[in-house]
Every structure is written in structure tokens, then in C-alpha cells.
Amino acid sequence: GESVGLHLPTLSVQEGDNSIINCAYSNSASDYFIWYKQESGKGPQFIIDIRSNMDKRQGQRVTVLLNKTVKHLSLQIAATQPGDSAVYFCAEIEGYSTLTFGKGTMLLVSP
Amino acid sequence: DTEVTQTPKHLVMGMTNKKSLKCEQHMGHRAMYWYKQKAKKPPELMFVYSYEKLSINESVPSRFSPECPNSSLLNLHLHALQPEDSALYLCASSQDRDIYEQYFGPGTRLTVT
Numbered sequence: 001g002e003s004v005g006l007h008l009p010t011l012s013v014q015e016g017d018n019s020i021i022n023c024a025y026s027n028s029a030s031d032y033f034i035w036y037k038q039e040s041g042k043g044p045q046f047i048i049d050i051r052s053n054m055d056k057r058q059g060q061r062v063t064v065l066l067n068k069t070v071k072h073l074s075l076q077i078a079a080t081q082p083g084d085s086a087v088y089f090c091a092e093i094e095g096y097s098t099l100t101f102g103k104g105t106m107l108l109v110s111p
Numbered sequence: 112d113t114e115v116t117q118t119p120k121h122l123v124m125g126m127t128n129k130k131s132l133k134c135e136q137h138m139g140h141r142a143m144y145w146y147k148q149k150a151k152k153p154p155e156l157m158f159v160y161s162y163e164k165l166s167i168n169e170s171v172p173s174r175f176s177p178e179c180p181n182s183s184l185l186n187l188h189l190h191a192l193q194p195e196d197s198a199l200y201l202c203a204s205s206q207d208r209d210i211y212e213q214y215f216g217p218g219t220r221l222t223v224t
Contacts, residue, residue: 008151032211043115043201043215044154089153093211098167101153 008087010106019077019109023090023102028071030092034099035064035075039086047075047088077107085109114138115216117202123222126192132219134185134202142208143185145177146201148218154201160185161208192223 013019025033031052036044050057050064050073057064063076073090090102115136124130134143142161146154159167160179168177174196176188185202199220203213 034211036215041217043203043217045215046212049212087151098156098159099211099213101155104151104153 008104008106010108012108012110013080015080015082015109015111017080019075019080019084019107021075021077021088021105021107023073023075023105025071025073025090025092025102027092027094027100028068029094030100031095032093033064033066033073034091034093035062035073036089036091036101037084037086038089038104044089080107080109082109082111115202115204115214117200117216117219119219120217121220121222123224124189124192125224126194128192129188129190131189132187132200132202132221134187134216135183136204136214136216137183138204138206138214139182140204140206140214141182142205142210143179144203144205144213145175145185145187146203146215148199148201150199158187159208166208189221192221194223197222 034049035047037047038044048059048064055066061078065074087104087106089104091099093099118133145157148154156169157171158177163179174191178186199218201218202216205213
């Protein structure tokens with residue numbers, strides 16, 4: 001289930017389940033969105049991106065959904081594996097400005 | 112080579128010390144970035160270099176001084192830091208400032224005592 005810890009929301013799933021990580025973004029003018037994965041002791045790693053003229057994009061085992069009406073972004077991970085355990089950040093960008101990262105969600109996958 | 116490297120991995124420094132963080136990429140990227148990340152928080156942008164010129168300084172205190180000696184290297188010079196500056200310092204690069212996919216290094220874990 002999902003819980004909000006002291007600082008970081010946490011999603012706990014079983015191996016093999018599908019995971020859905022949500023992100024509410026703030027800028028209605030943002031036109032590009034990225035999901036990053038950050039494992040412990042490492043820098044963020046690009047997972048998938050989506051432009052604002054799309055509402056869905058699929059990668060390998062991952063799907064990003066964008067709902068501009070409610071300014072909501074989600075990352076779906078199919079058949080979650082222990083190696084997917086990490087903190088996931090959404091990031092938004094408007095025009096030629098800089099990336100703004102969301103708060104992050106910790107995904108914990110148990111065997 | 113799709114790697115951004117950072118040295119050192121860990122750094123402990125006193126408030127009167129001067130030290131430097133180094134970042135290197137050999138992907139031919141022309142934009143490079145410094146971010147600061149506190150525990151369980153998202154990265155916060157500090158500086159952006161585009162074509163070796165500083166293009167963004169996000170109101171960072173002058174005790175942090177960036178330098179881009181060439182297109183592959185980015186340094187962050189540290190002087191008279193405060194304990195609250197303790198954080199993970201991440202370097203990133205992208206093909207261009209207009210290309211948003213940024214490649215991040217592993218970071219330098221800085222502790223100021």
C-alpha cells in the first residue's frame with residue numbers, strides 16, 4: 001500500500017505486481033515531463049519522458065500517463081522487480097527553462 | 112560512453128577549508144549542471160553552463176564558485192562552507208540546454224564540520 005512517511009511518500013509492493021507512482025505537477029504551462037529513478041548512493045537515472053501534446057507513452061515495462069486537465073502524471077511499472085526499488089522523481093519543464101523536480105516517491109519491492 | 116563521473120565520492124571539510132568538486136563527461140555534451148540534494152529531497156538546481164559559459168545561477172551563495180575549464184569538465188570550488196551545506200552534490204550534462212534529457216553523475220557526498 002501507499003503511505004506518507006516523515007519526508008517521502010512510500011509505495012510498498014510485492015515482486016511481480018504492477019506499480020503506479022503518481023505525481024501532481026504545479027505549472028500548467030509545463031510542456032515536457034521526465035521520470036527519473038534514483039537508487040541509493042547513485043545519481044538520478046532517466047527512465048522515460050513525455051511531451052504535453054501526448055497523454056501516454058510506453059517504454060520497456062514502463063508507461064507514463066499525462067492528464068493535463070488535473071495536472072497529474074503517473075508512472076506505471078509492470079511486473080515490478082526488486083531492482084526497481086528506488087526513489088522515483090517526476091520533473092517538469094516549461095519552454096527553455098530548467099527542470100523542476102517533484103518531491104519523490106520511494107518504491108519498495110519485496111520478494 | 113554515457114557516463115558522468117564525479118570526484119571525490121565523499122568529502123569531509125571544515126568551515127575554513129577550501130576544496131573543489133570535479134565532474135567530467137565525454138559524451139560531447141555542451142550543457143552541464145550542478146545540483147544540490149538533501150536527504151529524501153529532490154535535486155535543486157544551482158548552476159547551468161552552456162557552451163562553457165555560465166547561463167544560470169540560481170541565487171547560490173558566493174561560497175560556491177563554479178568553473179568550466181573546457182567542454183568536458185565542470186568544477187565546483189568550495190570555501191567557507193556552513194554545516195547546512197552538507198548534502199549530495201550532483202553533476203549532470205545534456206547534449207544542449209534545449210535537450211532536456213540530463214545524464215547525472217553519482218554525486219559527491221559532502222559533510223561540513
